[in-house]
Amino acid sequence: MNILAIESSCDETSAAVLENEKVLSNIISSQISHGEFGGVVPELASREHLKNIALITQSSLDESGKRLKDMDIIAATSEPGLIGSLLIGMNFAKTLAFSLNIPFVPVNHIQSHLYSNFLNGQEREFPFLGLIISGGHTLLIVVEDLFQHKIIGYTVDDAAGEAFDKTAKLLGLGYPGGQMIDEHSKSGDRTYHKFPMAVVRGSDFNFSFSGIKTSVLYYLKKIDFENKKTPQLVSDIAASFQEAVAESLFKTVLKASKKFNIKTISVSGGVSANSRIREKFAELETRGFKIYFPEQQYAADNAAMIGITAYLKYQNNNDKEYFRNVSLKHLAGARLDYENF
Numbered sequence: 126m127n128i129l130a131i132e133s134s135c136d137e138t139s140a141a142v143l144e145n146e147k148v149l150s151n152i153i154s155s156q157i158s159h160g161e162f163g164g165v166v167p168e169l170a171s172r173e174h175l176k177n178i179a180l181i182t183q184s185s186l187d188e189s190g191k192r193l194k195d196m197d198i199i200a201a202t203s204e205p206g207l208i209g210s211l212l213i214g215m216n217f218a219k220t221l222a223f224s225l226n227i228p229f230v231p232v233n234h235i236q237s238h239l240y241s242n243f244l245n246g247q248e249r250e251f252p253f254l255g256l257i258i259s260g261g262h263t264l265l266i267v268v269e270d271l272f273q274h275k276i277i278g279y280t281v282d283d284a285a286g287e288a289f290d291k292t293a294k295l296l297g298l299g300y301p302g303g304q305m306i307d308e309h310s311k312s313g314d315r316t317y318h319k320f321p322m323a324v325v326r327g328s329d330f331n332f333s334f335s336g337i338k339t340s341v342l343y344y345l346k347k348i349d350f351e352n353k354k355t356p357q358l359v360s361d362i363a364a365s366f367q368e369a370v371a372e373s374l375f376k377t378v379l380k381a382s383k384k385f386n387i388k389t390i391s392v393s394g395g396v397s398a399n400s401r402i403r404e405k406f407a408e409l410e411t412r413g414f415k416i417y418f419p420e421q422q423y424a425a426d427n428a429a430m431i432g433i434t435a436y437l438k439y440q441n442n443n444d445k446e447y448f449r450n451v452s453l454k455h456l457a458g459a460r461l462d463y464e465n466f
C-alpha cells in the first residue's frame with residue numbers, strides 16, 4: 126500500500142511517502158521566521174504552510190519515485206494543533222484524496238509520535254509504556270495494543286519541550302531551545318547545580334515542568350547571570366537543567382514500570398531527540414528493559430509518522446467506509462475529524 130502523508134500542525138510543513146511501514150521519502154521544511162518572535166506565530170505559520178505545501182509534497186513524491194496516481198490512501202494531521210495550520214494540510218490532503226477517489230485518513234498528531242517508533246519495521250511488543258514528550262504535550266500511557274491506550278500521566282502545566290524552550294530563552298540560547306540546550310550541555314557539568322523538580326500531588330505519574338523554569342530564573346538572578354555569564358557557565362546551567370528534567374521523566378517512568386509490571390518502554394516526540402534522555406533510558410537495557418526511541422529524523426514533527434499511523438489505522442479499522450467520506454461538503458474544511466486520544 127502506498128501512502129502520502131502531510132503534517133502541518135505547527136511550524137513544520139512536511140510530506141512523506143511510505144510503502145506500508147517503510148519510508149520512501151520524508152521532506153520537512155522548518156519555519157525559521159518565528160525565531161525573532163521567540164515562539165510560533167499562528168498566522169505566520171499558516172501563511173508559510175500555504176506557500177510551501179504543494180512544493181514539499183511534489184519533492185516528496187519525486188524523491189520517493191512514486192506518482193500521485195500510485196497512492197492508495199492520503200493522510201494528514203487532523204488534531205491537535207494550530208487551527209489555521211491544520212486546515213491547510215488537511216484540506217490539501219482531502220482535496221487530493223477527493224480528486225483521486227481514494228480514502229483520506231485523519232491522524233491524531235500525538236498518536237503519530239507514539240507510532241513513529243514503528244517506522245521501517247522496528248520491532249514491536251505489547252504491552253508497553255509510551256512516554257510522549259514534545260513541545261506541546263507530555264503524556265505517559267499504557268499501550269495494550271494498537272490504538273488501545275490508557276493515559277496514566279500527563280503534565281499539569283508546561284510540556285517538557287516548553288520547559289526546554291523557555292529555559293533556553295532565559296540562557297539566551299534562542300528558539301527552539303531544546304536542541305541548543307542539548308548541544309551546550311555536552312560541554313557542561315550536570316552536577317553543577319541541583320534544580321528541584323516539583324512533585325505533583327494526587328497522581329503518581331503526572332509531571333510538572335513550570336517550576337523548574339522558575340527556579341532557573343531565580344538562580345540566574347541570584348548569581349547575577351547577565352553580568353557573570355561565560356560559555357562554560359551557560360553550559361553548566363544547561364546541563365544541570367537537562368539532568369533535572371531527564372531524571373524526573375526517568376523516575377516517573379520507572380515508577381509506572383513497577384506498578385504495571387511492564388519493562389518495554391517507548392519514548393517519542395521532539396524531546397526524545399535529547400541525548401541525555403536517550404542515554405539515561407538506554408542504561409535500563411542492562412537491567413532487562415527494552416527501550417525504543419525513534420530514529421533522530423523522526424523524533425520531531427514529520428510526515429512519516431503521520432503516514433505510518435494512517436497505515437496502521439487503516440489496516441486495523443473494520444469500518445473502512447469511515448475513511449471514504451471525502452465529499453464536497455468536507456472539502457470546505459468545516460468538519461475536523463476529532464476523536465479522543
Ligand code: KG4
Nearest residue numbers: 259260261286303304307395396399425426
Ligand atoms: O514533537 P515536536 O517537534 O513538536 C510538538 O509536537 O510539539 O517537539 C518540539 C519540541 C520543542 O520544544 C524542542 O525544543 C524540543 O522538542 N526538542 C528537544 C530536542 N530537540 C527538539 N528538546 C530537548 N533536546 C533536544 N535535542
Ligand code: ZN
Nearest residue numbers: 259395425426
Ligand atoms: Zn509533535
